[in-house]
Structure formats: structure tokens, C-alpha cells
Amino acid sequence: METLYYSQMKSPIGQLWIAVSKNGLVMIEFEGREFPPVKFDKNVSWVISEEKTAKVKKQLQQYFDGHRTEFDLPLDPRIGTDFQRKCWDLVAKIPYGETRSYQELAKELKSPNASRAVGGANGANPIPIVVPCHRVINSDGHLGGYGGGLDKKEQLLSLERALPGTGPLFFKAPKSKSAKVGV
Numbered sequence: 446m447e448t449l450y451y452s453q454m455k456s457p458i459g460q461l462w463i464a465v466s467k468n469g470l471v472m473i474e475f476e477g478r479e480f481p482p483v484k485f486d487k488n489v490s491w492v493i494s495e496e497k498t499a500k501v502k503k504q505l506q507q508y509f510d511g512h513r514t515e516f517d518l519p520l521d522p523r524i525g526t527d528f529q530r531k532c533w534d535l536v537a538k539i540p541y542g543e544t545r546s547y548q549e550l551a552k553e554l555k556s557p558n559a560s561r562a563v564g565g566a567n568g569a570n571p572i573p574i575v576v577p578c579h580r581v582i583n584s585d586g587h588l589g590g591y592g593g594g595l596d597k598k599e600q601l602l603s604l605e606r607a608l609p610g611t612g613p614l615f616f617k618a619p620k621s622k623s624a625k626v627g628v
Contacts, residue, residue: 448490450497451481457509458597463498464491469519470501472571475593486523505574511604514541516575524571528554532566539580542605546584560584568592574601 449471451464460476474480481491500518507513525533535553539545547560547567556562567578573592579601583589591598 446488446490447486448492449481450492450494452493452495452498452502454498454502454505456505458593458600461505463501463505465497465501466521469521470572470575471521471523473501473505473573473575475573475597501575508574509604514605518575520572520575522571522576525566525569528559528562529566529569532563533570533572533576533578536567536570536578536581537576539577541577544580544582544602547581547589548584550581564590577601580605 447466449464449466451462454461454463458475462472462474462476462478462480464471464474464481472482474482504513504516504518508516522530522533531554532550535545535550547563548557550563551557551559554563563581567581568590570576570578570592573579579591579598581589588595588598588602
């Protein structure tokens, strides 16, 4: 039986659940959802550990404080079809402070009519914020959907100053960059 370690973190967008394996970050989940997830692999033992999740929490806090624009964390997503994983790989490459449309990503995936499928993949992203699906919006500039709620998506984009005419709602301005995320 494999052990996954998890803990909670207070953030400006609400409580977050963080889960890691020995290989990396498995998931970030927003408050209001069942955790640990009941429908997860039955061969997994869930253990609360502040120590094992500390690196992830530190980098997330740096991001929320405006001191980190890229994450340097090994990732270990446990779900996803090949198409979803390809979407997440593209999403992970969207720079801080920038957005892409669902349609742009569909075209990059050589599936120009798959905008809704890209949206579905983003909705299934097990590692939001670190794999920044909040940076994907509608072609007309509207936010579209977000698994954590549109208010959280707007707050994250505001933090990154990625929405025209907005500034941080409750965040400090970014001060430095750090290493890149690898999906």
C-alpha cells in the first residue's frame, strides 16, 4: 500500500488541501470538497504530514505573497487521459501574468474544434495554481469556468495582473522569479 501525505493550508483564496507522494505533488484541492477524496485509489493510505507538504506550502505562500512567479516542484498527477495531460503540459507553459484561450490551446494541440475538451481537461486538473489552469480564458476575454469558482480564478489572475484594468485585490506585487515547474 502506498502512502500519500496531506495537510491543509490557509490562503487568500480559502483553505487548500495539499497531497504529495514520495515522487511529488499529487493534488491541490479547494475547500468545500471532500478530502481525502473517497474515489481515489483504494491501495492508498492517507497520512497527515505538515513536514511532507512543507515545500509545497512554502512555495504556494511565496506565490500568494507575490514573491514567486514559477513553481519548482516535482509533480505526480494520478489522473488524466493522454489528451488531458497534453493540455496540462501546455497550461504549465503559460507564463505568469499571461493568459491563453481555450481555443488557442486547442489549436496548439492540433484539435482546433476541441475548445470544450480543453475546458474539460482544465476542470479535471488535479494540481491547480501550480499547473495554472486559471490562466485559460474564453476567446472573448471572459473568464470561462474554474473548478475552484470564478471568484478564485479572478483573484489569481488579479494577483498576476493578467486581467486588463485590474491590479491585485489583496496581494502584494511580485518581487522575484524562481525556477520553473516541470509537468
